[in-house]
Amino acid sequence: MTKLLNDQELLTLLKPGTDIIIPIANGEPHLLLDILEANYEQLDHVTVHQMLVLRERAYIRGEMKGHLSHKSYFLSGATRKAFHNGTIDLVPNVFNEVPRLLRDTLKLPVVMAVASLPDENGYFSLGTQADYVSEFIGKIPFVLEVNQHMPRTFGKNQIHMNEIAGYVEHDAFLTEEKCPVISQKDKKIASYITSEIQNGDTLQVGIGAVPNAVMSMLKNHRNLGIHTEMLTDGVVDLVASGALTGTKKNTYPGKIITTFAYGTQRLYDFLHNNTEVEFLSVSAVNDPYEIAKEDNIVSINATTEVDLYGQCASETIGGNYYSSTGGQADFARGVQLAKNGKGFICLYSTLKNDSMSRIKVNLEPGSVVTTSKNEVDCIVTEYGIAKLHGKSLRERAEALIAIAHPKFRDELRSEAIAAGMLPAVETVERS
Structure with a gap:
């Protein structure tokens, strides 16, 4: 039975040296990351792997060394300063090879991602995402942050409730990227x-x-x-x-x-x-x-x-x-x-x-x-x-x-x- 996780149950899923894979942009689970930061002293060399981070955080600034750190695959406004300050690493890549790169280099991978509400058959959708995380569905543990504002979409980004390690609930409007002014x-x-x-x-x-x-x-x-x-x-x-x-x-x-x-x-x-x-x-x-x-x-x-x-x-x-x-x-x-x-x-x-x-x-x-x-x-x-x-x-x-x-x-x-x-x-x- 899929489980609604409390903070401690979430933390017990993360063994020493765990590599957390986070999707791009709105796939970023804010509540799950809040829980990790609030309890970072219980983590042992856990690393977050992500492209295009939306929110700057203390672990990105290097304030949780030895407990929680960040490895980037594409810099954003939330990580650029940290990279130049030397508190995060940047891994060279071409986008199509990121799933293979993660598969070949990570030892204890876990995906944490935002998902839509489940449908009547028990399938969650990763919404605005498939990116590099969808390839790991059914292969490694997934922890979902279920958000009613995440659109239900289709393709290879469906995951059944029996395929996940657990979930939390957090309703928040998605971050918007405004259309730039055209000169x-x-x-x-x-x-x-x-x-x-x-x-x-x-x-x-x-x-x-x-x-x-x-x-x-x-x-x-x-x-x-x-x-x-x-x-x-x-x-x-x-x-x-x-x-x-x-x-x-x-x-x-x-x-x-x-x-x-x-x-x-x-x-x-x-x-x-x-x-x-x-x-x-x-x-x-x-x-x-x-x-x-x-x-x-x-x-x-x-x-x-x-x-x-x-x-x-x-x-x-x-x-x-x-x-x-x-x-x-x-x-x-x-x-x-x-x-x-x-x-x-x-x-x-x-x-x-x-x-x-x-x-x-x-x-x-x-x-x-x-x-x-x-x-x-x-x-x-x-x-x-x-x-x-x-x-x-x-x-x-x-x-x-x-x-x-x-x-x-x-x-x-x-x-x-x-x-x-x-x-x-x-x-x-x-x-």
């Missing part, structure tokens, strides 16, 4: 991308103003599909407009496929009891070979810095860690393998009031390459699209300089010639 630059970048999207294409759309702008411009398209790691509010409008049907997809036709959702309450309401949306493990959604099964898949993501080879530093800013790899590399590879696949990585051409170019001859010292030059397809700024796939190093440099801010183009060209990336004869030809 004129965002609209310009989005317009270049939407001109490349055809009726019947399948989309992977990341987070941010440009992806939101793209979604808002596609309402007159038809038979679009979704195969994306993160589901956002834009999908609600595409369904309402009739643009999104998924009927042309090769896999899961008619279904919206995702591994987690994060947006506003409007999105969560859309997801509740919606059988047209399926949540699958990230090892399936983000597997490049699964992505490649979708002809005409279009991937839209963002970066912070690009060099003239096309290398994208998407997880560092100014050489300092800001996030992690996530799924950008998964989809960059997937669209390269797909028939008619297209991958767009977006950025503003400058930063700091046009005082610095984001397109550089060389990446800033300390910057980390997220998407390699070999897997980048297209780079987009407010000045156009640089199509890099199949281009030589010289052709790449020329294409990227052409979409840099005009005030930096001559400087970039001169630096590229000095670095041997462009031949000096170019100077003569231009004169």
Whole structure:
């Protein structure tokens, strides 16, 4: 019989050296973590493993050493400072491999996650999540935090009450990620991308103003599909407009496929009891070979810095860690393998009031390459699209300089010639 756990019963489940796996974003069980923190002295070298933490906590700040600590797989506002202060660790990864990484490295794993109310057959839903935790259903202990506000969703994120070690009850509204303000630059970048999207294409759309702008411009398209790691509010409008049907997809036709959702309450309401949306493990959604099964898949993501080879530093800013790899590399590879696949990585051409170019001859010292030059397809700024796939190093440099801010183009060209990336004869030809 599934058991409603009190604090001490929960703590007895956690042996010395236990590794607690917590889902992304709204899968984070606030009450369960509150109980652990309140009783941390009873814990012996317990480690929390998680991507995209929502709430900063004392153990993240390193205040419970030897008892409760944190290991991150993607930094957020709640963990970034702690990482730079040295109180948490960051594990390099590509998103599709996180389940295997956890399986191979953790010794005493337990999942703690938020779930919907059980249905009449005793099945809980992990709601806005499947991510890396769904792959462990039926294989390791699960402790659930049952929340009536978590939408009931479908796919590979169902767990029966007989498969869990116990649960607590905690009703709390989900955290919302408000839609960012869309600027004129965002609209310009989005317009270049939407001109490349055809009726019947399948989309992977990341987070941010440009992806939101793209979604808002596609309402007159038809038979679009979704195969994306993160589901956002834009999908609600595409369904309402009739643009999104998924009927042309090769896999899961008619279904919206995702591994987690994060947006506003409007999105969560859309997801509740919606059988047209399926949540699958990230090892399936983000597997490049699964992505490649979708002809005409279009991937839209963002970066912070690009060099003239096309290398994208998407997880560092100014050489300092800001996030992690996530799924950008998964989809960059997937669209390269797909028939008619297209991958767009977006950025503003400058930063700091046009005082610095984001397109550089060389990446800033300390910057980390997220998407390699070999897997980048297209780079987009407010000045156009640089199509890099199949281009030589010289052709790449020329294409990227052409979409840099005009005030930096001559400087970039001169630096590229000095670095041997462009031949000096170019100077003569231009004169």
